[in-house]
Amino acid sequence: MGSEKQEQNYDMLILGAGPAGLTAAIYASRAGLSALVCEEKLSGGEISATEQLDNFPGFPEGINGIEFGMRLEQQAQRFGTRIVSASIETVELDGEWKRVVTTAGEFLGRTVVIATGTQPRNLGVPGEEKLRGRGISYCATCDGPFFRDKMVAVIGGGDSAVEEALYLTRFAGGVLLVHRRDMLRAVPYLQEKLLNHPNVKVLWDTVVKGFAGEAKLEKILVQNVRNDSMAEVPVDGAFLYVGRIPNSSFFNGVEKDANGYIITNDEMETKIPGVYAVGDIRRKFLRQVVTAAADGAIAAMVAVRYLA
Numbered sequence: 001m002g003s004e005k006q007e008q009n010y011d012m013l014i015l016g017a018g019p020a021g022l023t024a025a026i027y028a029s030r031a032g033l034s035a036l037v038c039e040e041k042l043s044g045g046e047i048s049a050t051e052q053l054d055n056f057p058g059f060p061e062g063i064n065g066i067e068f069g070m071r072l073e074q075q076a077q078r079f080g081t082r083i084v085s086a087s088i089e090t091v092e093l094d095g096e097w098k099r100v101v102t103t104a105g106e107f108l109g110r111t112v113v114i115a116t117g118t119q120p121r122n123l124g125v126p127g128e129e130k131l132r133g134r135g136i137s138y139c140a141t142c143d144g145p146f147f148r149d150k151m152v153a154v155i156g157g158g159d160s161a162v163e164e165a166l167y168l169t170r171f172a173g174g175v176l177l178v179h180r181r182d183m184l185r186a187v188p189y190l191q192e193k194l195l196n197h198p199n200v201k202v203l204w205d206t207v208v209k210g211f212a213g214e215a216k217l218e219k220i221l222v223q224n225v226r227n228d229s230m231a232e233v234p235v236d237g238a239f240l241y242v243g244r245i246p247n248s249s250f251f252n253g254v255e256k257d258a259n260g261y262i263i264t265n266d267e268m269e270t271k272i273p274g275v276y277a278v279g280d281i282r283r284k285f286l287r288q289v290v291t292a293a294a295d296g297a298i299a300a301m302v303a304v305r306y307l308a
């Protein structure tokens with residue numbers, strides 16, 4: 001590579017350094033492609049907000065999420081992947097060379113792997129905006145330790161809500177899970193752990209209508225959906241796990257479902273030649289680290305074939 005301009009050209013631009021993006025990087029670099037990964041946060045993506053990754057094969061004791069992300073990064077770098085810390089500004093996916101403009105400069109790639117994942121969904125109720133970071137959190141691993149011996153609510157009934165509610169029992173004096181139905185969505189083994197935990201109470205059939213507090217969160221306003229009765233519940237913290245939304249708004253021209261997840265075939269190909277989508281951003285049945293990694297490996301090898 002000679003001039004500055006040439007250094008900005010890659011066989012593969014990978015957008016996102018979660019398990020999907022970094023596995024694509026490992027496979028692509030190891031196969032001899034020049035690969036650049038662009039990430040605005042920590043390597044590891046969503047998994048870096050997880051205390052313990054328990055179900056990735058080969059780690060019988062589990063592994064800390066941040067450590068897992070760092071290991072992925074090191075492995076990709078060992079094969080020659082370049083990782084830049086930058087936010088995406090614009091993306092042009094048509095044509096032989098795809099263009100990605102970021103806060104760290106402009107990059108051209110013969111292929112693009114979209115691995116930008118998802119972000120937490122908001123409830124969109126009064127007080128949420130004002131009290132975010134003042135008692136309202138979307139990351140128990142990050143903020144749980146601030147609530148030692150305090151009362152916290154967890155909103156949601158999926159795997160994330162239940163797993164993080166269990167994690168919060170390590171610190172909090174009490175954990176109240178607030179779920180809109182009378183049945184959890186989480187897998188049975190997590191449900192069982194939660195429902196048998198002495199420090200967890202569940203408010204069934206209940207929706208959060210608002211958050212209240214002056215300088216910090218003081219209470220949540222809830223409504224029972226069966227009888228419409230309203231109540232105020234005093235809490236020090238509220239952790240929101242009501243699902244996620246895909247970070248797909250940058251990507252025009254690729255097919256998306258009604259929720260914004262990118263549609264690919266089994267080989268991770270979008271409708272645009274040389275453009276792949278992998279991991280949680282893709283419409284798929286199972287959003288797990290192991291399926292994200294598999295997506296990344298497939299996309300990289302399909303790209304090798306495309307470039308040949």
Ligand code: NAP
Nearest residue numbers: 123156157158159160161163180181185241242243244287
């Ligand atoms: P999720 O499975 O979509 O669950 C979201 C939960 O929030 C559901 O219980 C849903 O209620 C509730 N909800 C949605 N909108 C709401 C609203 N406006 N008001 C109140 N409640 C609302 O999301 P997730 O738990 O973040 O999980 C995302 C994906 O990651 C899933 O595929 C999950 O299996 C996976 N995951 C796996 C693990 C693991 O394997 N250890 C851990 C975490 C996440 P309903 O149930 O009524 O729809």
